[in-house]
Amino acid sequence: MSVNRIALIILLLWAGLAILAPFLPLSSNEVQLDKILQAPQLSAWLGYDDLGRPILHRLIIGAQTSFYVAVWVTVLSLVFGCFIGCLAAYLGGWVDELVVRVIDVFLAVPGILLAIAFAGFIGPGLSNLVLALSLVGWVGYARLTRAQVLSVKQRDHVQAAKALGSSTGFIMRKHLLPLISAPLIVESSFGIAGIVIAEAGLSFLGLGVQAPDASWGSMIRDGTMYMLISSHMVLAPGIAIMLVVFAVNYFGDSLRDRMDVRS
Amino acid sequence: MIAAFIVVFGVTCLVFFLIHFIPGDPIEYMLGESGQIADREALRHALGLDQAIHQQLMTFFSRLLEFDFGTSIHSKIDVATLIQLRLPATIQLAVISIIMALMIAFPLGVISAVRKDSHWDRVAMGFSLLGVSIPNFCLGPIFILFFSMWLGWFPVSGNDEMSSIILPAFTLATAMAAILARLIRSSVLEILHEDYVRTARSKGLSEANIILRHVLPNALLPVITVVGIQFGTLLGGAVITEMVFSWPGIGQLTIESIQRRDYPVVQACIIVISVSYVLVNVFTDLLYGFVDPRIRLLKNS
Numbered sequence: 001m002s003v004n005r006i007a008l009i010i011l012l013l014w015a016g017l018a019i020l021a022p023f024l025p026l027s028s029n030e031v032q033l034d035k036i037l038q039a040p041q042l043s044a045w046l047g048y049d050d051l052g053r054p055i056l057h058r059l060i061i062g063a064q065t066s067f068y069v070a071v072w073v074t075v076l077s078l079v080f081g082c083f084i085g086c087l088a089a090y091l092g093g094w095v096d097e098l099v100v101r102v103i104d105v106f107l108a109v110p111g112i113l114l115a116i117a118f119a120g121f122i123g124p125g126l127s128n129l130v131l132a133l134s135l136v137g138w139v140g141y142a143r144l145t146r147a148q149v150l151s152v153k154q155r156d157h158v159q160a161a162k163a164l165g166s167s168t169g170f171i172m173r174k175h176l177l178p179l180i181s182a183p184l185i186v187e188s189s190f191g192i193a194g195i196v197i198a199e200a201g202l203s204f205l206g207l208g209v210q211a212p213d214a215s216w217g218s219m220i221r222d223g224t225m226y227m228l229i230s231s232h233m234v235l236a237p238g239i240a241i242m243l244v245v246f247a248v249n250y251f252g253d254s255l256r257d258r259m260d261v262r263s
Numbered sequence: 264m265i266a267a268f269i270v271v272f273g274v275t276c277l278v279f280f281l282i283h284f285i286p287g288d289p290i291e292y293m294l295g296e297s298g299q300i301a302d303r304e305a306l307r308h309a310l311g312l313d314q315a316i317h318q319q320l321m322t323f324f325s326r327l328l329e330f331d332f333g334t335s336i337h338s339k340i341d342v343a344t345l346i347q348l349r350l351p352a353t354i355q356l357a358v359i360s361i362i363m364a365l366m367i368a369f370p371l372g373v374i375s376a377v378r379k380d381s382h383w384d385r386v387a388m389g390f391s392l393l394g395v396s397i398p399n400f401c402l403g404p405i406f407i408l409f410f411s412m413w414l415g416w417f418p419v420s421g422n423d424e425m426s427s428i429i430l431p432a433f434t435l436a437t438a439m440a441a442i443l444a445r446l447i448r449s450s451v452l453e454i455l456h457e458d459y460v461r462t463a464r465s466k467g468l469s470e471a472n473i474i475l476r477h478v479l480p481n482a483l484l485p486v487i488t489v490v491g492i493q494f495g496t497l498l499g500g501a502v503i504t505e506m507v508f509s510w511p512g513i514g515q516l517t518i519e520s521i522q523r524r525d526y527p528v529v530q531a532c533i534i535v536i537s538v539s540y541v542l543v544n545v546f547t548d549l550l551y552g553f554v555d556p557r558i559r560l561l562k563n564s
Contacts, residue, residue: 104266105273109537110499113517117533120521121284197398201503204400205518217400224404224507228412238401246396 004254010247017060018067028057029212037230046236049219050226055236058214062237065126065215066244069199070192072130077137078188084138085145086172090153099142106139115198119207129208133198137191144187148180155179182259189252193245200241216241267541274537278530279323282310285526293336293524309333310527332531337523342531346513350535352422353501353512356435359428360497361490363436364443368486371440372447373474379452387444394441399500403434403507420509431508435500439493446489450482457481484555491547495540502536 032052040047046055088099106114118132152158158175166174202208203217211218216237223233282289290303290312307313310333311322326333332342371391375384410430411419418427454460455478463473502514509515513532520528552559 101269101273104270105277108270108274108495108541109277109533110495110502110540112496112499113502113533113536116502116517116521117278117281117529118284120529121281121526123286193396201398201400204503205506206522220400220404224407227404227408231408234404234408238397238405241401242393242397245398246392249392249396 003250007247007250007254010243011251014063014244014247015067018064021060021064024060026057026060028053028061028214030054037226037233039230040232047230047232049233050222055219055233058219059216059236059240061214062216062219062240063244065203065209065213066196066199066241069126069130069133070195073133073137073195073199074188074192076130076134077191078141078184080134081138081141081143082145082177082184085142086149086176088142089146089149090168090172090176096146099146103139103143103146106136107143111136111194112198112201115202116205116207119202124207124210126209126213129199129202132202133195137195140187140191141184144183145180148183149176152176152179186252186256186259189248189255193248193252196241196245196248200237264545267545270541271538274541275324275327275534276320278533279320281530281533282312282526289526293526306336327534332534333527335520335525335528337520337525337528342528345516345528346531346535349511349513349516352510353498353505353514356428356432356501356505356510356512357494357497360432360435361439361494363432364439365486365490367436367440368443368447369479371444373451373479375444376448376451376455377470377474384448388448391441391444394437394444397437399434399438399504400507402437403431403504406430406434407508420507422511427508427510431504431510434507435497435504438500439490439497442493443486443489446485447482450485451478454478454481484551487547487550487554491544494543498536498540 030053032048035044035048035052037050038044038048038052044054044056046059049055049058084099088096109117115132115136118135119129122128122132153176158171161171161175199208200215200217200220203215204221206218206221209215209218219237220234220241223230223235223237226233290307290310294303294306304313311319314322330343332346334340335342335345338345371387375381375387378384407419407430410416416426417430418424421427451474460473460477463477468476498514501512502517504510505512505514506518513535517529517532517536520526520532
């Protein structure tokens, strides 16, 4: 089996479990004190955590968390970043100057640190987490969109549309966006990998999903305290994150090759 | 240089406005329900929150110019002193992990380029893809489990012994090593096709000599660029890695202060980390001219 197919299976599993999670008979928050820290066994494939909750069930809820955070953050930052990037490149002048400066400022703060800061100041919780990550995430898309629009807006068909009196919005939708979508899709596929890591990282620090809800990051944090006696508590979510990020990165790589986008 | 100043100015503005992101009354949020009214007013005054917004910004900047970051709400210590205490540990960690990353990336990258499409190449590039895919907070605990608890080679956490730095630095180095190895591989592959390499071959130089004298110096430039750019990611990663290993650096200070809602310290930490990132990039720009005479000549002419 090729690596390509393995990556695809991991991605489908991740998305599928996330979407189907509400319909599965999960007892991810059910505390069973007689099963505390039990090792993987036939009735519970990944064992139980420090409160006797089945780790497999929590892993699936964690998949749901990371999947929806990834989707929301990507959509929000893509839309906002695209809009700002298009605006800057198309209007030029002081708007462009200002946007470039703002982008530079955002890029000067390490992304995860800025997200930590935003999350720290707005307060923990899932929707605040999405907001914090989007506040950081739009910058990359804005920069890419701006560069792409600048390079295609001088093309003949755009100039022709302009000469024919098409509105700016119409030109952007019909003539610019289709041309710049390929690099944006590739960028967002790598962006998703970053968001999965960032979500888990913030939840690891206690700034994301709040107890008792499960996130892979908070599962790792809980597990580090019991590492010596029950390493499965750390290993299960750790391997899950690794596989998903690996699959997304691999998918992004092959997408880039297929769409012929030079980095 | 001017661009760097504008960026630093912008970052401090951004950090200044962060405190206004707090929903509701920031003072109440920081002191909790139990805060006395007198304490609240004192803190509000100390943070300048009782002034108009443009005055607040002015005070914020004039204090920054004197390296006055205010006092910690939690420990009542001068924030600048706190940072002075914590910053060296982070610098130490960053420097050691960059050195480690280079030491891992160069052999991996060169071997996989020279033996392209061999098993060596595939294994090295597989490791590199794995390296970018494992987040620090995942790898850190796994290293602690394996090297500290099972093998007992290194201390679990803290900074009490010389060998304490090895695991956190290695954790931090993996991602950068992975990116650099891929970069070195592709630039070495490119350089191997250059005319001067063919000339060197036809002169009868040994393959090792060609790599060391002709290929590596030319592969250095993109490496410097990427180390500069990745330094930001490294600092961000350090924040989490320091938490995993209880490394007493500025990253740990940031997170602890966020958890204690000690916002003056958080603001100062973000400014210090971002400014050091900007400084490193100014430094790498200067380093180009030193490493590549072509750029130096271009600038002079």
